[in-house]
Amino acid sequence: MDLIARLRAGLPGEAILTDPDVTGSYANDMTSFCEAGTPAVVVLPRTVEQVQHIMRTATELRVPVVPQGARTGLSGAANASDGCIVLSLVKMDRIIEINPVDRIAVVEPGVINAVLSRAVNEHGLYYPPDPSSWEECSIGGNIGTASGGLCCVKYGVTAEYVLGLDVVLADGRLLTCGRRTAKGVAGYDLTRLFVGSEGSLGIVVRAVLALKPEPPGQLALAAEFPSTAAACEAVCEIMARGHAPSLLELMDRTSIRAVNEMAQMGLPDSTEALLLAAFDTPEPAADLAAVGALCTAAGATEVVPAETAAESDLLLQARRLTLTALERVKSATMIDDVCVPRSRLAEMLDGTAAIAEKYDLTIGVCAHAGDGNTHPTVCFDAADPDESRRARESFDDIMALGLQLGGTITGEHGVGVLKKEWLARELGPVGVELQRGIKEVFDPLGILNPGKLF
Amino acid sequence: MDLIARLRAGLPGEAILTDPDVTGSYANDMTSFCEAGTPAVVVLPRTVEQVQHIMRTATELRVPVVPQGARTGLSGAANASDGCIVLSLVKMDRIIEINPVDRIAVVEPGVINAVLSRAVNEHGLYYPPDPSSWEECSIGGNIGTASGGLCCVKYGVTAEYVLGLDVVLADGRLLTCGRRTAKGVAGYDLTRLFVGSEGSLGIVVRAVLALKPEPPGQLALAAEFPSTAAACEAVCEIMARGHAPSLLELMDRTSIRAVNEMAQMGLPDSTEALLLAAFDTPEPAADLAAVGALCTAAGATEVVPAETAAESDLLLQARRLTLTALERVKSATMIDDVCVPRSRLAEMLDGTAAIAEKYDLTIGVCAHAGDGNTHPTVCFDAADPDESRRARESFDDIMALGLQLGGTITGEHGVGVLKKEWLARELGPVGVELQRGIKEVFDPLGILNPGKLF
Missing domain, CATH: 3.30.70.2190 (Alpha-Beta Plaits)
Structure with a gap:
């Protein structure tokens, strides 16, 4: 029985997209310079059972599955691979519970970050993680990439707000891990393992999120x-x-x-920072x-x-306008995400300026300075092969500099396809071996988001 | 070559204890009702290289290793098994760095919690996790059990303060994981996996800890x-x-x-809470x-x-006097650690009172109420077999009640030996299978703290 027919056995017709013009539009997230394949099919489940059916089918037929949220990611982690099932969670977008006494929300993965934020505000509560794309990005995607935002310097990243998860595993079994309680130390922290795993260990279908009291403006x-x-x-x-x-x-x-x-804001031209x-x-x-x-x-x-x-x-x-403004400088941008100890931030910025000069490129930097998290944004002409090559090389130099300063290649955007060669460099051989071992425990057939991370 | 001779090849004489009267004193942590075996040897390394030598030896000879901190644990996780190497980290007690700009401390595992707290206070910084045993317990033990304390309702548990770790693996290889930076999402979160793993995945030999600014009194x-x-x-x-x-x-x-x-504090006798x-x-x-x-x-x-x-x-x-006072009620106590959503706290307390009545036992409860984390403390006469049996059964009833209320069997004390039968009940079969899979990735020979957790 072929893939589409098998999928149809457990999914309504409108949840299965096969028209290549349509499925092709699901091939990419928002990253430059990342290859993307052609999906065989896009599925849009609305229930946990449907996700289980999809994963059982994928396991039986050994078809790779690429989970997707709102595709606002900046590392290519949601890019399709050839012949894959794109599993889009956008239709699972219910807020199941908001509980002010327990200070938690229970949500499906497709809930938009801003929608959740506003909903909890109505109860005097606050969901801090606020990626720049918060009006469009989904909670499931935020969990997959462990994303950050402007508020992290005080409130931390997504990982710190995920208490418990329901996850459909590669073989279709449902795992419930973590807790609804403020504390809990029963066994290894599987919940945290899923956060930032870029859909490579399982499909998050429900999350228990911690909330804070709403602070003053x-x-x-x-x-x-x-x-x-x-x-x-x-x-x-x-x-x-x-x-x-x-x-x-x-x-x-x-x-x-x-x-x-872009905006004639009248910032004095002599200002260096x-x-x-x-x-x-x-x-x-x-x-x-x-x-x-x-x-x-x-x-x-x-x-x-x-x-x-x-x-x-x-x-x-x-x-807020910075990235949009930098995107107007040249036809394309590559945004980096190196995070260094804040005591090394000045060296990171000076070094980035030197790299821009070395490659004769425009590189604008905005930074979550309190966290040492810089976003050097390389502006280049994608139609110019030499400038594109220089852009790519400067990007590598920036990551090398970050590691040299005791930092990480990614503070909040993740590894995806964009940085997978660099991940091995940061983790070292022992770290990579253990990470691969964990991947095999959760996904022995290697069907979950293959070609990402490692 | 026998075990002791092999250990001597890489450890100074004073780091190896073999006198049974001495090694016997390392058999237990502070938990009642947990069997403990007789260690073959106690080793007290002072360097990472020495820990690597111990683990290489253990792997070669297939000898189990039980890591220990200050042995203030309340789940039997540090109890010796027969013929094991007790690996005590208490001599690795250096504070390597305190950095107010990056708000981190780098420490060895044997540093006492209170010693670190006071040291960072001198820099205007604050290390929040404060288990009741903070004057004696070690940071390595705190990491192993992901321990909590009184401050958690505002500041969270140990897990939230561990940024990076150096870990000696079962085969003696050294892994560096995590980061020194405020943020970082490069690969699966191995650091968090070690926190609360009760020495079953590796030996923590160095930790990068996050610090907060010191709050007002x-x-x-x-x-x-x-x-x-x-x-x-x-x-x-x-x-x-x-x-x-x-x-x-x-x-x-x-x-x-x-x-x-105990203390004639003059609290009115009519006070129920x-x-x-x-x-x-x-x-x-x-x-x-x-x-x-x-x-x-x-x-x-x-x-x-x-x-x-x-x-x-x-x-x-x-x-602060509660546990000491309850220990005077009868010859022995068993302290439980059930955490429920705080909206269910009243039911947990009423249910615990009913369990005390059912078994005709004295059970005193203090609770980190803001976290829903209760410590029902069963007071019993250890010389009375029937009362001891009832104590053990009431303990099981309390955990069952906690799970029924949507809680966890352990908020901050861990699983160890005491609760390992209950861990499977909380995690369910899928969760247990994945946890065992992870254990095998890190410790394929099963020599690290065997018989704990699962």
């Missing part, structure tokens, strides 16, 4: 610096003095100019004053604290 | 309730209203009376006033807020 300041080194010194001082900003972002000169050009800090504390003005003083001491030429939420939004607008 | 209140149900209602209200207490503890009538008897709440916020008095009002609304007969740190310490003293 945040108030921001912007500080202009004559060098990235001075801005990084301010970052180190702010963190060493025990401040807890809800956001601490840095934009380099290239990013500032790109934003200025812009630091944005925000606090959602009970007295944000006092925190901003203290942090502003540290910026001035580190050499800031101008410090602009917002006095209202509207002013804050205006200040943060520059950061 | 906390201020506490005590509230007396006419029933545990009323106290639990207050707990639910406090958490549902978005408060962030740094401590939220509950003592039942039996605990209160035991403490009164005592709730203790503390805040380390900038304005703790305001938080205490709000929480005090919620307690009154829930039926508290008296609310006593502290006005100074000394008064706070006095209030918290009752909680």
Whole structure:
């Protein structure tokens, strides 16, 4: 019996897409430079049982399965492979429970991050993880890539909010792991193993998420610096003095100019680095004053604290526009995601500038500075083979620099296809061997998202 | 070549203990009702290389290895098995680095929790996990059991503070996993897999720990309730209203009376439950006033807020004395560690009282109420076989009740020997199969802490 007929036995007709024009549109996430194959079929299940049927079918017929959320990923982890089943979880988008006493939400994987955020806000609760794509990305995708966002400097990443999971395994069996409780140490932490596993160990079909009480609205300041080194010194001082900003972002000169050009924001052209800090504390003005003083001491030429939420939004607008602005510089961009100890951030930024010069490229950097997580964005002309090659090489140099500074090749975007050669370098042979061993335990036939991670 | 001679080839003489009177004293942790075997030898390495030598020897000769920290554990996870090598990490007790900018500490596993806490305090930093045994327990043991403490309701458990690990594997190879950075998602989270693995996957020889800024000193209140149900209602209200207490503890009538008897603390005998709440916020008095009002609304007969740190310490003293006081009730105690969603806490406490009545036993309960983590403590006469049997059976009933309420058999003490039959019940067959698969990847010969967990 062929694949489509087998799938039809347990799925309604509208859950199975086979028209190549349609299935082809499911081939990619948002990453440049990553090959993608042609899927045999796209399935859109609505129930756990349907996902189990799909996985049983895939196991029987030995067909690879590529799980997908909203395909906003930046590492190619959701790219199709040839002849695969694309398993899109977007139709499983129910919020099952929001519980203010237990401070948890129970959701299906297709729930959009922003939809969940707003829903829990109505109960006075807060789901912190906020990737830039939060209006489009799904919770299942966030779990698959362990994604971060602007709030991580205070609230941590997705991994810290996943308490329990229901997972359909490669062979179709259903696993429930983790907990609904605040604490729990019963056996190995399988839940955490699935977070960031990029769909290579199982299909998440339900998640119990931890929530926080909703904090007061945040108030921001912007500080202009004559060098990235001075801005990084301010970052180190702010963190060493025990401040807890809800956001601490840095934009380099290239990013500032790109934003200025696109949005005429009037940031002074002499500014080499812009630091944005925000606090959602009970007295944000006092925190901003203290942090502003540290910026001035580190050499800031101008410090602009917002006095209202509207002013804050205006200040943060520059950061929000950065990637869009950089995408206008050339026909294509490659965004990197190297994270270094924050004490090495200045070296990372200087080194990235040197790499841009070496390869004669425009590389704009914005960074979750409080976490040492930089997003160097290489702007290049995709139609120019030489510039494309230089872009690719500069990307490798940036990752090498990150590792050399004691960092990681990916702070929050994941490995996918884009960085799989680099993962082995970061983990070392013993780490890779153990990771492959774990993969085999969960997916002995190797049908789950093959060709990703390793 | 025999075991001792092989060990001598890579260890100094004083690192090898063979006198049965001495090695026998390393047979147990602090758990009742757990069998322990007779170790062949106790080794006390001081370097990573020595640990590697021990594990290579154990692998060659197929000798089981039981890793030990300070042996303050409450599940028998560190109990010796017959003919094993007890590998005590207590001599590897260096604090290698404290870095206020990166907010990390790098330590060896034998560092005592309190020693680390005080050392980081000197840099204005805070290492939150604070098990009751914090003056004696070691960081390696804390990692092995993923231990908690009083602060978890605000700051979470040990797992949330372990960023990276160096681990000697069963065959003696050294694995470095995790990171020094604030964020990182490169591959499966091996670091988190080791946390709570009770020495069954590898020997942690170095840890990178996350630190927080040191918060202001906390201020506490005590509230007396006419029933545990009323106290639990207050707990639910406090958490549902978005408060962030740094401590939220509950003592039942039996605990209160035991403490009164031991320390003449003058808690009124009519009090059925005592709730203790503390805040380390900038304005703790305001938080205490709000929480005090919620307690009154829930039926508290008296609310006593502290006005100074000394008064706070006095209030918290009752909680700190609870286990010692309960240990005086009978010749032996068994302390349980069931964690339920906090919305089910009242049912857990009522159910535990019913179990005490059913078995005609004294069971005192203190609870990390904010986390729903109860420590029912069964007091019994170990010389009385019938009472001992009833104690053991009541313990099983308590775990069954916890699972029935959507909870876990262990919130922070771990599985060890004590709860291994129950672990399978909580995980289910699919979960157990995957966990065993992971164990085989790391320890194919099964020499690491055999007979624990599964």
